[in-house]
Amino acid sequence: MASEGELWAGYFYPETYDPDRMQGTLRNRFGERDEDVLSTLEYGAAGERQRELMSGEVEVPRTYDAEHVRSIHRHLFQDVYDWAGEYRTVPIFKGTPVGFADVKNGDVDRYLSDVHRLVEATPGIASTAPTSESAPPWCSPTSTRPTRSGRATAVRPRCSLSTWPSGLASRSTTTV
Numbered sequence: 076m077a078s079e080g081e082l083w084a085g086y087f088y089p090e091t092y093d094p095d096r097m098q099g100t101l102r103n104r105f106g107e108r109d110e111d112v113l114s115t116l117e118y119g120a121a122g123e124r125q126r127e128l129m130s131g132e133v134e135v136p137r138t139y140d141a142e143h144v145r146s147i148h149r150h151l152f153q154d155v156y157d158w159a160g161e162y163r164t165v166p167i168f169k170g171t172p173v174g175f176a177d178v179k180n181g182d183v184d185r186y187l188s189d190v191h192r193l194v195e196a197t198p199g200i201a202s203t204a205p206t207s208e209s210a211p212p213w214c215s216p217t218s219t220r221p222t223r224s225g226r227a228t229a230v231r232p233r234c235s236l237s238t239w240p241s242g243l244a245s246r247s248t249t250t251v
Contacts, residue, residue, distance in 0.1 A: 083165045086158075103155050120154040139194040141187040 077085070084092050087099030088108050100110045107113040127133040128150060135146045149160025162183060 079165055101156065104157065105155070117155045121151045124151045124153065138191070140191040141184055144187060
């Protein structure tokens with residue numbers, strides 16, 4: 076069985092991975108090894124997929140549960156990463172040793188179930204049309220972050236994606 080460090084490193088091209096920084100170029104469908112080029116390619120691909128969602132050209136059923144989050148992630152990153160729409164397999168951290176929800180102990184499913192229950196318990200919220208001011212629940216600073224993120228440039232399209240109803244964002248703590 077692979078260690079967490081080996082699982083983490085497996086997300087990157089070996090020749091680009093720096094084990095001291097735990098960073099490199101994410102394995103991608105373009106085969107691109109240059110981080111800056113990948114960033115541009117990812118931003119363009121995810122931006123076009125975001126446009127499809129925002130225009131209604133493609134619809135993700137608004138179930139407000141784990142599958143909803145994975146479906147959005149899958150759609151946005153399908154052209155870039157093989158693991159688009161899948162739960163991450165490693166713990167992730169951002170500036171603290173605490174990290175985001177643990178995918179192995181059920182935290183992710185539990186938090187996403189909380190979001191689903193919140194939507195179901197709020198009369199009319201699931202049918203409320205999203206507004207440009209609606210931030211999806213996964214943009215909160217205290218987040219679940221169930222999927223492996225792409226590069227930072229692609230986070231903005233995900234967090235501006237108005238696929239969640241008004242009023243929910245301030246009451247939830249989940250992230251894609």
